[in-house]
Amino acid sequence: MARDTLTGGRIRERRLIAGLKQADLARQVGISASYLNLIEHNRRRIGGKLLLDIAHVLGVEPSMLTQGAEAALIETLREAAADAVAVAAEVDRADEFAGRFPGWAEVLAGGHRRIASLERTVETLSDRLTHDPQLAASLHEVLSTATAIRSTASILAETGELEAEWRDRFHRNLNEESRRLAESSKALVAYLDESGGDDSRRGVPQEEVEAFILARGHHFATLETGQDEPNDLVRDAAQLTSPAARTIARDVLSAYCKDMRAMPLAAFLDALRETDANPLALAGIFNVDLAAVFRRLAAMPPGVPGSDAGLVVCDASGSIVFRKQIEGFALPRFGESCPLWPMFTALSRPMAPIRRRVSQTGRSAMVFDCMAIAQPIGTAEFEADPLFQSTMLILPVKGEDATGKPVQPVGSSCRVCTRAGCHARREPSILSEGF
Structure with missing residues (x-):
């Protein structure tokens, strides 16, 4: 059902929520109850002063009667219906459902958004637990130390007679390995606490470089204008804490400068408009390879096609x-x-x-x-x-x-x-x- 034909249904729902009888609402806006009944059943169109009067009596904005729920809510409901593969939802009536039951529609949309958020969290944590090199190294350290302590303890427990020198040596090993286990456990907990709420985690050079580039929106205006050189930006970047990260960032910025010189920003923006951002045409205009055009398109300032x-x-x-x-x-x-x-x-x-x-x-x-x-x-x-x-x-x-x-x-x-x-x-x- 088209959105502009649902105004009557929304008026009816709002009237019932307000506790008004049909005759009472009709009398307050100066029309007959029978005519209001036709409007509420979408058999008469409504607009202008009458719509404004009804909205005023019902205490809502006129747009809530004519447009119903916001487009974002409708879109979320449609996404929820698409994901419910086991149930065939009436997608074509999502607008009607949101208009008649806005509260329930928000509950359903909120649940859908919550599920999507939890799935993204599961994806991130699973990815991290499986492949995070620092987490793997920390867990390996903890397990190795615990195994060493277990091995030493079993020798002491299972060997009846030990010379004092060997017993002291095993006790010393237990003490040292226990300290090592405590330190590695603290380091693991500190790493998890530090990175738990930060997507741009430190510790891996590639991640430091990504955080550095993301903080500048993938566009380096000072390089474009010649105010800075790559070494200047790398030296002053707080995100780059390791020599490896600084080396990678320097290589990325050098490639950025090479693309920038081959495709100057002003000329590239003009070419974007002329070619409708066609990568093959852009590669021909500037006589560069396609990969360079891809990189340049992804480095455009905000608001520019490709940004x-x-x-x-x-x-x-x-x-x-x-x-x-x-x-x-x-x-x-x-x-x-x-x-x-x-x-x-x-x-x-x-x-x-x-x-x-x-x-x-x-x-x-x-x-x-x-x-x-x-x-x-x-x-x-x-x-x-x-x-x-x-x-x-x-x-x-x-x-x-x-x-x-x-x-x-x-x-x-x-x-x-x-x-x-x-x-x-x-x-x-x-x-x-x-x-």
Whole structure:
């Protein structure tokens, strides 16, 4: 049912909530009860002064009668219906449900948002427990020390007669290992406490670099204007606490400057308008490779076409070496990604640009255009195989553009992907059987 035909139903629901009889409301706005009855059953259109009078008597904004619940609430209800695969919900009546029962609609939408938030938390924690190198090292230290203490204690308990020298040595070992266990346990707890509420955790060089770039919105205005050099930004960055992180950041900024010189910002913005942000056309205008165009598009200032794009770069092993997050497309922080991403397909077809329309399984169900290309990096050498790097640009598809083309379903990683019957699955999903 169209939204503009539901005004009568909303008037009826608001009247009942207010405890007014139909005749009372009709009398207060100066119309007959029979005419109001036709309006409430959506058999007469309403607008102008009469709508304003009814809204005033009911104590609501006129927009609540004409528009009903907000579009965001309707969209959330539709997402909830799409995720309820075991039950066929009346998606076409979501607007009517929200208009007639706004309280229940908010409860349902809030529950859906809460479930989505918990699933993201499970995904993050699972990813972290499986692949976080510092957490793995800390747990290994705790377990190794506990094993050493258990071994020493068993020797003391099972050996009847020990020379005083050996007994003292074992006691000393127990004391030292106990201290070591206490220190490693405190370090583990401190690490978990420090990183529990901070997505940009420290301790891993790649994460420090990501936090450094994210803090500047992936766009370095002072580099564009020539006010700073890469070394200046790296030296003054509070996020870069380790030599390894500073080295990686310096390499990233050097590549940024190289792209910036090949595609100056002012000229690139003009070309964006002329080509409607077509990467192939931009590569031809500036005589650069596609990967450079992808990187430049993802580094645009806010409000410019491409500034909302995501970017992922991986090496020939499939390890992600650079990422720019985009809403609705989950990028694992650690470990393996979905092998169905076009970025990995590009590795099997070097130098061939690939474009796919994809949608990640999950509650957002957003659609994206992914463009990828694998290109050799470094200097060519005789008798040496080229090293390839794959770059993937992720562009959100909005509105009517999201329909009409085939969409390939993909995931983020197998462990948190609910897609059934996937031929690319490496391991069962922890979400497949629920909680």
